[in-house]
Amino acid sequence: MSTPKRVIHVISHTHWDREWYMPYEAHHVKLIQTMDVLLDTFESDPDFRSFYLDGQTIVLEDYLQVYPEKRELLQRLCKEEKISAGPWYVLQDEFLTSSEANVRNLQIGHRDAAGFGPVSKLGYFPDSFGNMGQAPQLLKQAGINNAVFGRGVKATGFNNQVGEDSNLESPFSELMWESPDGSRVLGILFANWYNNGMEIPVDPAEAKLYWDHRIDSANRYASTQHLLLMNGCDHQPVQTNLSEALRVARELYPEHEFIHSNFDDYINDVFASLPPKLSVTRGELRGQKTDGWFSLVNTASARVPIKQLNQRNQTLLEKIAEPLATFASGEGKPYPHALLQYSWKTLMQNHPHDSICGCSVDEVYREMEIRFAKSMEVAKAIVQESAKYLSDRVDTSGFEELSRDATPFVVFNSSGYEGSSVVTVEVEWSRRYFKQSENPVQVAEEVRLRTHADGFLVNHLGARIDFVAEDLGVRFGYDLPDDKFRQPYMARALKLTFETGELPAMGYATFAWIPDATRARGQDRDSGNSLIVGPSALENAYLRVTVEQDGGIAVLDKASGQLFEGMGHYENVGDIGNEYIFRQPDGDLPITTRGNPALVRIVEDTPSRATIEIVQSMEIPLSADELLEREVRTMVSILERKSGRSKSLVTLSLVTRISLERLGRSVRVQVSFDNPAQDHRIRVLYPTGVQASTHxxxxxxxxxxxxxxxxxxxxNPSYCHHMQAFVDVHEDGRGLTVAGKGLNEYEVLQDGNNTIAVTLLRSVGELGDWGVFPTPEAQCLGRHFGEWTIVPHGGHDRIAAYREAHRFAVPVTPCQTGLHAGTLPPRYEFIRWDGDGVLFSSLKTNEQRGDWMARWYNVTGASSVIRLHTANVAEAYLSNILEDETSIEYEAISRATVTASEAKSSKVTPIGAYEILTVGLKK
Structure with a gap:
């Protein structure tokens, strides 16, 4: 049998990091030049068949910012399939952007690409710093049957044999990649990177040397006769003489077929030629079977403040703005699709891997902070308008029986999980609107004289509840009516802190402040309700927290009977690495707060919450020694650096606040500190005492x-990992979950205690990679703040701990309203659901159909069911991540308000092991 003819697929492309070693606009100028040359090449060379635009539609968007008149030309080239469009909006870092951000990226990429021509159905991950385990399931749901990626798997070469049980390796560049749920796509690894066909020579002698090497390298890993040569690299200009270079190659190698190809043709040819059996790689691709130095996981801790802003922005959009706008749409308010898409796009412009990973020059992060601020301002406006629209339709007339001066407000919970929260709400009453001709000072005095700050707080049933109040006095405010000019006013204001009690998972409860001059502020508080049980101890029905003399904490989980001790100490070590890679100096020993006396004092003691403040200090080196600057300047590899830490010391003082809420099942922690040093890392340590081999x-x-x-x-001596919200270590009977806000790097230490170490800050002074790019602002000098929660559990109840960790990240939304009748009751749940082993992901509204789209995912290996109870919905159907109306499988759902006694109106859908399930709800 003759050997099949080798087919050399040359695919022209440029990998476009939108911002990286230069600021965005500097890269933008280069993009415009590159695109101009590309369009000229298409015009002048009919044999130049296609160009792959890096799988991200933002490249087209950025070009059209400068040349909006070229849209029709780009549309024609896309329809002729000379230029690809999509499937993503940006090439994100998968692990540092949320689940829903990954989905919105695919949704918006598909939507924008469809405006140009066919949507590229290529699962393109050329330079992600590791790949998410559920990517095959997401791709399959989007109609994509393949994934092309550059990292996370180490191909061993054609002559090596790797068994099917090998979790992270393949003998070939082709493999089957399987999600935990069993979804499979054809995976193609850039075994020779995505530049293995760049700058092809035209000179025959040079071409012969070039092709001998490139064909041999590609053939070493290929499982078929179809070899992939990627003609481009990072910001690579178009090779305008490629047609001539391929003509020379055909003359030199008549036994091979050279094609100026595209990914569609290449993927189809590979599918048709695959061997009977390929290795199967399951789950995450994170380079775990490499030396570990260049998995780039430490980008999870580069520029931590950027990660914290990202977490806040994502949460605001997907867990607050979208659900509240969806609730409001059910009551008649138009859903703000365009504004939400604008906010999402602005956020996702910060999501390319070199942006959100923190591995770019300082100028990039100054612009990223502006984008975060812009995105969040839009999202906040949507939240305020949605909450006001809903609040104005809540029946608050019952509070008038207590007082005609009652000031109602609604507290919305859109986290997807029911629970109690301690909230702080500012309320205003006795507003006095004034005209420009009036004297504001006199107006303010008028309000002051006729008002007071005494009274009590009631819930939706009229029952009085404990609170703490702070009089804010008379202050200025304004309304912006839809039908008239701005309306300034003066009003009395009060800050209330109280415990909400159990709020619906996706709903609200109503409260009211009742002004009453006969009752002093806080009079309803029962002094016997304190959670303080000692000079340094807190206790509620579920947990007992004790602060030790050195500032460590011990937590007793009453349900499991497990005691966790010596937790919460801080560790400091040197870091002579870069934004990509942590590197501790040789011989460097950790400096910790353990054993050092701490200042401990009670700073809050209310019926709903108590807080202990801990002040700890460490003397740490000011920076690395002088050698590091010379090693960076001369590009000494981080593996070969000999620099150590400075002999000069500075004081690092950390102020930690440990809080326990009356109904809380976790311990809330906040830390603030002023970073005085460079070239170091700060972590917080939580020994678990769990004897498990996995986490x-x-x-x-x-x-x-x-x-x-x-x-x-x-x-690599370091074995750090990514996390979104939490990390958990457990065994039967004992478990500990630590959940942070924007803290994306952790390590489970091999210290016999499976200590969880969460990175709070990493300070470095250079970008790293291919050149010398100083990044002094990546040293992160100055003020910092961290927030996390500790959830002890018994192992068997870990799902409840995970739900608590997710709920922790989503603040409730208060909104003041007036006394009025309404179509909504004082307490209400728009959606109620339950399902064993299932976590909630999102609720939004579909743009084309106006249907509500709700999503959950199963985090266990066992099948489960979701029981869904909702009102204002006529019927429901199963969908996918692109929100297609795939199949009608639910019966009609009652429009009546659903209560616990009406559970028979709920609908049940199975959800498979590790399945991502999207349900469409028709109004």
Missing amino acids: FADSIFEVAERQNVPSAEWR
Whole structure:
């Protein structure tokens, strides 16, 4: 039998990092030049068949910012399939952007691409710093049957044999990639990177040397006769003489076929030629069977403040703005699709891997902060308008029986999980609007004289509840009516802190402040309700927290009877690495707060919450020693650096606040500190005392199980990992979950205690990679703040701990309203659901149909069911991540308000092991 003819598929492309070693606009100028040359090449060379635009539609958007008149030309080239469009909006970092951000990226990429021509159905991950385990399921739901990626798997070459049980390797560049739920796509690894066909020579002698090497390298890994040569690289200009270079190659190698190809043709040819059996790689691709130095996981801790802004922005959009706008749409308010898309796009412009990973020059992050601010301002406006629209339709007339001066407000919970929260709400009453001709000072005095700050707080049933009040006096405010000019006013204001009690998972409860001059502020408080049980101890029905003399904490989980001790100490080590890679100096020993006396004092003691403040200090080196600057300047590899830490010391003082709420099942922690040093890392340590070989981390639509001990190939002393919200270590009877806000890097230490170490700050002074790019602002000098929660559990109840971790990240939304009748009751749930092993992801409104789209995912290996109870919905159907109306499988759902006694009106849908399930709800 003759050997099949090798087919060399040359695909022209440029990998476009939107911002990286230069600021965005500097890269933007280069993009315009590159696109201009590309369009000229298409015009002048009919044999130049196609160009792959890096799988991201933002490249087209950025070009049209400068040349809006060229849209029709780009549309024609896309329809002729000379230029690709999509499937993504940006090439994101998968692990540092949320589950829903990954989905919105695919949704918006498809939507924008469809405006140009066919949507590229290529699962393109050329330079993601590791790949999410659920990518095959997401791609399959989007109608994509393949994934092309550059990292996370180490191909071993054609002559090596790797068994099917090998979790992270393949003998070929082609493999089957499987999600935890069993979804499979054809995976193609850039075994020779995505530049293995760049700058092809035209000179025959040079071409012969070039092709001998490139064909041999590609053939070493290929499982078929179809070899992939990627003609481009990072910001690579178009090779305008490619047609001539391929003509020379055909003359030199008549036994091969050279095609100026595209991904569609290449993928189809590979599918048609695959061997009977390929290795199967399951779950996350994170380079765990490499030496570990260049997995780039430490980008999860580069520029932590950027990660914190990202977490806040994502949460505001997907867990507050979208659900509240959806609730409001059910009551007749138009859903703000365009504004939400604008806000999402502005956020996602910060999501390319070199942006959100923190591995770019300082100018990039100054612009990113502006984008975060712009996105969040739009999202906040949507939240305020939606909450006001809903609040104005809540029946608050019952409070008038208590007082005609009652000031109602509504507290919305859109986290997807029911629970109690301690909230702080500012309320205003006795507003006095004034005209420009009036004297504001006199108006303010008028309000002051006729008002007071005494009274009591009631819930939706009229029952009085404990609170703490702070009189804010008379202050200025304004309304912006839809039908008239702005309306300034003066009003009395009060800040109330209280416990909401159990709020519906996706709903609200109503409260009211009742002014009453006969009752002093806080009079309803029962002094016997304090959670303080000692000079440094807190206790509620579920937990007992004790602060030790050195500032460590001990937590007793009453349900499991497990005691966790010595937790919450801080660790400091040197870092002579860069924005990509942490590197501790040789011989450097950790400096910790353990054993050092701490200042401990009670700073809050209310019926709903108590807080202990802990002040700890460490003397740490000012920076690395002088050698590091010379090593950076001369590009000494981080693996070969000999620099150590400075002998000069500075004081690092950390102020930690430990809070316990009356109904809380977790311990809330906040830390603030002023970073005085460079070239170092700060972590907080939580010994778990759990004897387990694996742990679990919140990731993209899964809680990924990971090994505590790295593979035999691992050489990096550090074994850090990504997390979204939390990391969990458990065994039967004992478990600990630590959940942070925008803290994306952790390590489970091999210290016999499976200590969870969460990175709070990493300070470095250079970008790294291919050149010398100083990044002094990446040293992160100055004020910092961190927030996380500790959830002890018994192992068997870990799902409840995960739900608590997710709820922790989503603040409730208060909104003041007036006394009025309404179509909505004082307490209400728009959607109620339950399902064993299931976590909630999102609720939004579909743009084309106006249907509500709700999503959950199963984090266990067992099938489950979701029981859904909702009102204002006529019928429901199963969908996918692109929100297609795939199949009608639910019966009609009652429009009546659903209560617990009406559970028979709920509908049940199965959800498979590790499945991502989207349900469409028709109004």
